[in-house]
Amino acid sequence: MYTVNLKKKILDANEEAAFKNSRLFHQYKIKCLNVISSPGSGKTTILSRTIEALKGKIKIGVVEGDLKTDLDTQKIKKTGAAAIQIETNGAGHLSAEQVYEALQNLPLAKLNLVFIENVGNLVCPSDFVLGEHGRVVVLSTAEGDDKPAKYPSTFAKADILLINKIDLLGNVDFDTSRVRADALKLNKNLKIFEISAKTAAGLQNWYDYLLGFVAG
């Protein structure tokens, strides 16, 4: 009983902050994508590659979420992009309020696109809107092909699915067609890209999509 009411209160407060973020993005003509995945699926590597590849075309900033450390922010900053770390100190998702505070420390007037790299967690971030224009779920081939079936809510609420680490396909048991079928059953509008952030295979389609997304 009290759990349900509390969950509602937390989500309501989160939605209010998410609206503040939306307004900020609108004011600065910025598009925002919320990137969600299990730990170690390759989010930071994908973002670093993407920032490098789209230099001179769009200006990208990153909000990084982790329980602890600023390791990911350090990696992003090596690309030259603006990045700001949120340490959640134990929470398994980013809240819209935390993102709002982080956005004050990004050079918004200079950016076209903000990626929010959520805490590595395929469950909790799915419940918290952050004011984003779209959601990206990353699934690594090393995680197995049963994940859309086992974590349906996260895939149902996503706009884009990046199937990462396709370079490992010969070494892991992963049926890409099963993932596509299960994910599209949950969400028929899901856009799916098969990529390797390590080898760059498949990334061009993702870049082209992003350029259209920012322009649109």
Next chain:
Amino acid sequence: MYTVNLKKKILDANEEAAFKNSRLFHQYKIKCLNVISSPGSGKTTILSRTIEALKGKIKIGVVEGDLKTDLDTQKIKKTGAAAIQIETNGAGHLSAEQVYEALQNLPLAKLNLVFIENVGNLVCPSDFVLGEHGRVVVLSTAEGDDKPAKYPSTFAKADILLINKIDLLGNVDFDTSRVRADALKLNKNLKIFEISAKTAAGLQNWYDYLLGFVAG
């Protein structure tokens, strides 16, 4: 304010149920291990292998936790072991009360060891005791070597770390010595085994440890 109080209430209720589970394990002379990891690190494959290898030595039952599906329980049942699925319907961890209910459906009088395979989540399960005698964290080499630093609480509270998928070591960026150093800094008593549930490399040490754990 209300969030903290509520978290305390939920955890108190959980602890009460965890004590009920402990008593049940004591009554039936069963040891229990709570297995925690990111999605797709190989928990179910490790458990299936372990059950097969220790047949005739110890009798193992499994409580499976997932947001949706009984895919993992189906896999465990193929080994002939008793297994029962908990579907959390969105929650990112198992509660002790859910486990208590599940235990009523296992043949406890016939078992020496119960594995609780928690929901694939490297964050939330860490806060919820289930009445277990020990915790196993599984980390796949495909997830990267920064995970103890980024998810310290889960590693600090574990008794055993299984570094899985060592068969992928040539194909992924993973420094085993960094993981060992970071994890042992958080928890100097952590027992660490490097294994591949796929090729069976390193599993004998884990089996020997388990036999001692159940006998002890």
